[in-house]
Each structure stands twice: as C-alpha cells, then as structure tokens.
Amino acid sequence: NAGVTQTPKFQVLKTGQSMTLQCAQDMNHEYMSWYRQDPGMGLRLIHYSVGAGITDQGEVPNGYNVSRSTTEDFPLRLLSAAPSQTSVYFCASSETSFAGELFFGEGSRLTVL
C-alpha cells in the first residue's frame, strides 16, 4: 500500500528557479492538501483541493501554485523560489473534505539558496 507518495524527498534550488513538488495518492481520496512545516510554526496550510478540478488557498499561499487535473495527483509549483520558501513540505489526503483524518506523505525537504 503506497498511500501518499511525495517526490523528490530532497531538493536544493537557487533563488529564482522554479520547480514542482509531486504528490500522488492511491486511496481514491477526494481531499488533498499541501502544508509547510517550519521550526516552531507547526503545520501551515498552503493550498488544498476538495476534488478534481477544484483548488483553494490556505493560510500561506503566496509564491505557490497548484492544480488538480486528476483525483490521484496534486502537484505544488514554486514559480520563482525564494529563501523564505526553505522548508519541509507535506502532502496530505483524506477520504473527503469532511473527514479530518489526514494521511500524510513522508515530506519533501526544500532548500533555497
């Protein structure tokens, strides 16, 4: 059972570069979301999706884009990376948006120089 799979696990970028963090789930979950985790700040919601074709902003959306063309995939795009985006990113999914029982991926550690 793969669950939620994130790639890459580690990435180093230079300021201004773009990249996409991939997230895929094989549980047919409707709800998917992206969080960033910084020391002392807990988990902050970046973007979320309640189903294919539907996305919305979370608490800290600036500098990030998402799309949800399929139920399985929810990529997070950084269009022009900044040092402030150095963080650990987690993708999470749940059966529906009504269910708070999130399943998290293993995380992607991003460093922006």
Added chain:
Amino acid sequence: GQQLNQSPQSMFIQEGEDVSMNCTSSSIFNTWLWYKQDPGEGPVLLIALYKAGELTSNGRLTAQFGITRKDSFLNISASIPSDVGIYFCAGQTSGGSYIPTFGRGTSLIVHP
C-alpha cells in the same frame, strides 16, 4: 482565523514517566485529532475524537474531548524511547470548509 494553543511546546522526560499535553481553542470544534510525527517522517493519526466528553485510548495513549468543545488533552503513560517525536493536535468544525486547524506541536524527548 481560528487559533489553537498547544502546550507545552517541548518536554524532556525520563523513560517510564507519564506525559500530559493539551490544546485549547477560542472556537468550538466538532472533531479533535491527535497526530504524532516521528523524526524525518510525516505525521500519523493517533486518536480521533468526535463527541464532547469522549475519552478514547490507543494503547498507552489516552485522549479526551473537552466538555466545552474548546479543548482536548493527550496523555501518554509509562513513556518509552520510541515515544520521541512531535505531537500535533488538530481541530475541525462542522461548518465552513471543514479544513482542520493544527496546533504548533509538542516536541517530546524521552531519556532512557
């Protein structure tokens, strides 16, 4: 937005000790969830609470949904080294977007 205050921020304990942590909110929640994050991993759900006053156990872990629906508690009995990690509470309302709100986490270190 909704705020969750989770305390303590960190705990350093000896193996065998009991642990208590809690979350309080300025808003009412209909669901409380507790997650644990092992070092280098993503959070994993420990306990979910759906009813005010509910007391639920999972092995050595016990969590309670506060009567006021504005707080929740997690207790760990007889701690062991593998309890090390960050514990997050999360609250969810039944109205609006249902998006869970997370606390900032309690970092637990257990000394053998």
